[in-house]
Amino acid sequence: MNRKVLFVDDDVNLLESFKRQLRKKAELVTAEGAKAGIEAAARQGPFAVVISDYSMPGMNGVDMLRVIRHGSPDTVRVLLTGHADLDIAIQAVNEGSIFRLLTKPCPPDTIEKVLDDAFRHFDLVTAERELLEKTLTGSVSVLCDLISLVKPEVFGRVSRILPYLRGVSKGVGDPRPWETETAAMLSVVGFITLPDSLINKVEKGKPLTDAEEKQFLGHPAFGARLVTKIPRMDRVAAIVGYQEKHFEGGGVPKDDVKGEQIPLGARILKAVVDFDILLANGMPKGDAITKLDRRKGVYDPAVLAALAKVLTEHARYVMQKVHLLGLTPGMIMAEDLYGVRGTETLLLIAKGREMNETVIEYLIDNSRSIKINQPVAVLQPLP
Numbered sequence: 001m002n003r004k005v006l007f008v009d010d011d012v013n014l015l016e017s018f019k020r021q022l023r024k025k026a027e028l029v030t031a032e033g034a035k036a037g038i039e040a041a042a043r044q045g046p047f048a049v050v051i052s053d054y055s056m057p058g059m060n061g062v063d064m065l066r067v068i069r070h071g072s073p074d075t076v077r078v079l080l081t082g083h084a085d086l087d088i089a090i091q092a093v094n095e096g097s098i099f100r101l102l103t104k105p106c107p108p109d110t111i112e113k114v115l116d117d118a119f120r121h122f123d124l125v126t127a128e129r130e131l132l133e134k135t136l137t138g139s140v141s142v143l144c145d146l147i148s149l150v151k152p153e154v155f156g157r158v159s160r161i162l163p164y165l166r167g168v169s170k171g172v173g174d175p176r177p178w179e180t181e182t183a184a185m186l187s188v189v190g191f192i193t194l195p196d197s198l199i200n201k202v203e204k205g206k207p208l209t210d211a212e213e214k215q216f217l218g219h220p221a222f223g224a225r226l227v228t229k230i231p232r233m234d235r236v237a238a239i240v241g242y243q244e245k246h247f248e249g250g251g252v253p254k255d256d257v258k259g260e261q262i263p264l265g266a267r268i269l270k271a272v273v274d275f276d277i278l279l280a281n282g283m284p285k286g287d288a289i290t291k292l293d294r295r296k297g298v299y300d301p302a303v304l305a306a307l308a309k310v311l312t313e314h315a316r317y318v319m320q321k322v323h324l325l326g327l328t329p330g331m332i333m334a335e336d337l338y339g340v341r342g343t344e345t346l347l348l349i350a351k352g353r354e355m356n357e358t359v360i361e362y363l364i365d366n367s368r369s370i371k372i373n374q375p376v377a378v379l380q381p382l383p
Contacts, residue, residue, distance in 0.1 A: 008037035008052040021108045034059035041068045048122040054081035076118040144185045145358045154188050156350025161272045171306030180265035183239035190219030205281050217252045242266035248297030267300040321375040331355045334377035339370035
């Protein structure tokens with residue numbers, strides 16, 4: 001349970017007084033001035049509560065708390081001021097999302113009561129967020145597992161791009177990597193509207209007719225409409241909807257959005273998906289990066305630079321042959337896995353699919369009625 005509290009003031013004596021009064025109630029960190037407060041929040045956070053003076057040299061407490069909120073939105077913010085000014089109170093609430101506004105001097109028992117209230121508020125906020133994220137993660141996981149089993153050749157792409165996408169997301173400082181990864185997992189939802197023959201041409205990088213291209217470019221909007229039906233997934237839906245948007249403004253949707261106005265996750269997704277298509281068709285990684293770079297205006301240059309860097313730092317894998325009972329979550333299919341039922345050959349899992357408990361259970365269950373050649377080839381990340 002987080003009980004870390006950051007006190008920020010330019011009065012050293014007051015900070016020392018807070019330390020003495022509240023040392024048994026919370027894990028206290030103090031910072032002298034707004035700049036030191038922002039640095040402490042970044043390096044020693046996250047904090048459950050930040051209490052700051054309003055009037056400080058260089059930056060006032062409201063502005064400092066707004067900066068801290070951007071990096072740690074769950075942190076509860078309390079403002080101390082010696083100016084009982086209504087304008088300050090309004091600014092504090094509207095701009096800083098302040099939990100409490102206290103006037104100086106503030107008695108220790110008042111501070112303790114505010115801390116008790118702030119801790120309760122912090123616990124409620126974080127518990128709600130964790131519950132929501134776990135619920136959404138579970139829902140997305142189930143949906144993706146269903147897609148992977150119904151259209152394994154399509155979802156194989158998602159498994160292949162995720163390691164690159166995670167690396168690029170980190171490299172460009174993506175502030176919401178969970179949303180970007182979730183959007184990548186849901187990016188193929190719209191493929192359920194496309195015929196297998198068209199999907200096959202896209203995956204193999206073959207030219208499309210005008211009618212086929214129009215049909216294909218409709219899948220992001222369809223997928224985005226489905227995703228928006230999931231509560232609090234608006235930003236994820238936007239990434240899905242803009243995954244075929246060009247950095248210079250071309251592609252779909254046909255609107256005026258371009259450059260950094262395009263959701264960052266969509267810019268990342270566009271680059272790594274096109275990169276994967278080139279790799280899937282036999283192009284070496286270095287040549288694939290060069291080819292993407294020559295498509296001027298299509299990709300965010302910062303994203304391409306991060307992708308190139310990921311290739312030099314990408315984790316190594318070792319090839320293994322294992323029986324189905326030896327599969328473990330995290331292993332990656334090294335080749336398409338087929339099963340034979342009578343005279344019918346079925347694609348069960350596409351190359352690049354990362355194993356999880358659901359997929360492993362699916363394979364073991366089907367091995368009772370479908371002939372699956374074992375052992376199967378997998379890639380195991382090196383420690």
